[in-house]
Amino acid sequence: MKKKKIIILSLLVLMILISITGCSSDTVEQDNEKIKVYTSFYPMYDFTSKIGGDKISVYNMVPSGTEPHDWEPAASDIVNLEKADLFVYNGAGMEHWVENVLSTLENKDLVVVEASQGIELLGSEDHHDHDHDHDHYHGEFDAHVWTDPLNVKIEMENIMKGLIQIDPYNQEYYEENYEKYSEELDILHEEFEGTISNLTNRDIVVSHMAFSYMSHAYGLNQISIDGLTPDSEPNPGRMAEIIDFVKDNNIKVIFFEELASPKIADAIANETDAVVDVLNPIEGLSDEELENGDDYFSVMRKNLEALSSALE
Amino acid sequence: MEIFQYAFMQKAFVVGIMLAVIIPCIGIVVVLKRLSMIGDALSHTSLAGIAAGLIMGVNPVLGAILLCIIAAFGIEFIRKKIPKYSEMSIAIIMSAGIGLAGVLSGFVKNTANFNSFLFGSIVAISDFEMYLVAGISFFVLLAFIFLYKELFYVSMDERSARLAGIPVNTVNFIFTILTAITVSIAARTVGALIVSSLMVVPVACGMQFGKSYKQTVIYSIISAVIFTVVGLFVSYYRELKPGGTIVLVGVMTLLFIILTKRIMGKSLS
Structure with a gap:
């Protein structure tokens, strides 16, 4: 009887061991040729790929279709970071896990780039003046700096500097890429400025405060249903306020984002004449979008189209 | 009143009151069976059902209901052992x-989808969800009235x-399924927090006043409705x-009742 128990127990232990070792095989294969760069989430991935071109291999940590606010790295991500050359993250509070992860790493050669460095951070209060002050947002910054194309130039410059630090040999190549995309960002910026300055309405209702930089740059007025992260429960008083605002100002579109639940936006649109539409804060792209070859520029242009049809 | 001019608040009151009537009905049986935490257990399990549904391409709400039923029977099974x-x-x-x-959610490709099912809020209820809650409320109420005596006996002492x-087995079977369906749907609609607390707190209040099973049921329902309405206001x-807010209103009322009862009791003696 006792023997039987021991056999069963040891079988169990064996099974657990096998399943653990089975899992470890999905770490990234060694590729000695190229520089290994890890990026925290999609915009960082996109910008880094654009600067690094074919000189680097870039791995995105937050998988496609995942909302980065509530993502946390798995053990395999940490293992991969130990082998990486460069790690790019946005900063400004977007990746709450970065500090903890970096302090545990033993990889002394890892170069870390905080892409948002040098960008003037905006507070997250919305410009919608009502008599209550929402002081629970106070002291926090909006981390979505990339919603203003000119900020992306700064982020790309930071990334370029990081790459040059590791790989001075290809400095010219990185600088060329930076120049190229810097010009494209200027074009995008002009498109935004040109289109939005012709629009009559300036109020956008969005599901979470992700567009402070875009609003600041182009004179939009962002009214957000809830705070800095999507998918938190809104309070009914705030919802009523927004419904009144939508009715009073004749707002035609309530924006929600692809990676979060549209429930709240739907509830507000139901009550008013407004419809719902997507305004993408580009926190991540879905598999479908990636297959279609979408990137930062194409999604921003889609956003501009959505804005111009909403604010006409 | 200003508060009622918004459709979302009207829905919140309608759905909230429906759930405040049926959840304590289930709650009193659950409490008497010493299974107060069943609401939490089932609403957590239903998350796994949603993830499973999304991965396998089945309707996630159906996945949630199915897994909740399995979990509820699992609880019954272990409880008997x-x-x-x-x-x-x-x-x-x-x-x-x-x-x-936790494990399954790692396999869900599109978290937008996942979040929209995870996330329930009493102030953002779609029409479909409202009808679903109305349907399930009707069935639960019907079952509770028809099986009133049976449920009473079973919850007091199964052997007698x-x-x-x-x-007993049939009654337990029906009750388990009703509990599972109610929790999985209500948790998606108004959030797991409201469901698991309405199952217990109003019953605890009802027990402070009720001198019989029937009275306790009635007082529980009345307190649940009051908590929901006051909480929403x-x-x-x-x-x-x-x-x-709804949960805190309930817990504070319960504390108040217990304290005043103590003070009153002391002054009487």
Whole structure:
């Protein structure tokens, strides 16, 4: 009887061991040729790929279709970071896990780039003046700096500097890429400025405060249903306020984002004449979008189209 | 009144009151069976069901209901195996549910979808959800009225219920399914917090006043409705999160009742 128990127990232990070792095989294969760069989430991935071109291999940590606010790295991500050359993250509070992860790493050669460095951070209060002050947002910054194309130039410059630090040999190549995309960002910026300055309405209702930089740059007025992260429960008083605002100002579109639940936006649109539409804060792209070859520029242009049809 | 001019608040009141009537009905049986935490266990398990549904391409709500039913029977099963520690069955199923949800959610490609099912809020209820809640409320109420005596016996003492000729297994079977369906749907609609607290807090209040089973049921329902209505009013005018407000109103009322009863009791003696 006792023997039987021991056999069963040891079988169990064996099974657990096998399943653990089975899992470890999905770490990234060694590729000695190229520089290994890890990026925290999609915009960082996109910008880094654009600067690094074919000189680097870039791995995105937050998988496609995942909302980065509530993502946390798995053990395999940490293992991969130990082998990486460069790690790019946005900063400004977007990746709450970065500090903890970096302090545990033993990889002394890892170069870390905080892409948002040098960008003037905006507070997250919305410009919608009502008599209550929402002081629970106070002291926090909006981390979505990339919603203003000119900020992306700064982020790309930071990334370029990081790459040059590791790989001075290809400095010219990185600088060329930076120049190229810097010009494209200027074009995008002009498109935004040109289109939005012709629009009559300036109020956008969005599901979470992700567009402070875009609003600041182009004179939009962002009214957000809830705070800095999507998918938190809104309070009914705030919802009523927004419904009144939508009715009073004749707002035609309530924006929600692809990676979060549209429930709240739907509830507000139901009550008013407004419809719902997507305004993408580009926190991540879905598999479908990636297959279609979408990137930062194409999604921003889609956003501009959505804005111009909403604010006409 | 200003608060009622918004459709979302009207829906919140309608759905909230419906749930405040049926959840304590289930709650009183659950409490008497020493299974107070079943609401938490099942709502966590339903997350795993949603993830499973999304991965397999089945309707996630259906996945949630199915897995909830399985979990509820799992609780029944373990409870019968270890009758002395029936609350253990809940702890086991709850951790299994959370674990499963955690692992499965890693496989869900589109989290937007996942979030929209995870996320329930009493102030953002779609028409479809409202009809679903109305349907399930009707069935639960019907079952509760028809099986009133049976449920009473079963929840008090299963052995004597069996001796009195009550089909204990059938009654338990129906009740388990009703509980599972109610929790999985209500948790998606108004959030798990409201569901698990309405199952217990109003019953605790009802027990303070009720001198019989019937009275306790009635007082429980009345307190649940009061908590929901007051909670919604407070959260609207004070700009607070509705789920938490409803729960806190309930718990504070219970504390108040217990304290005043003590003071009154002392002054009488």
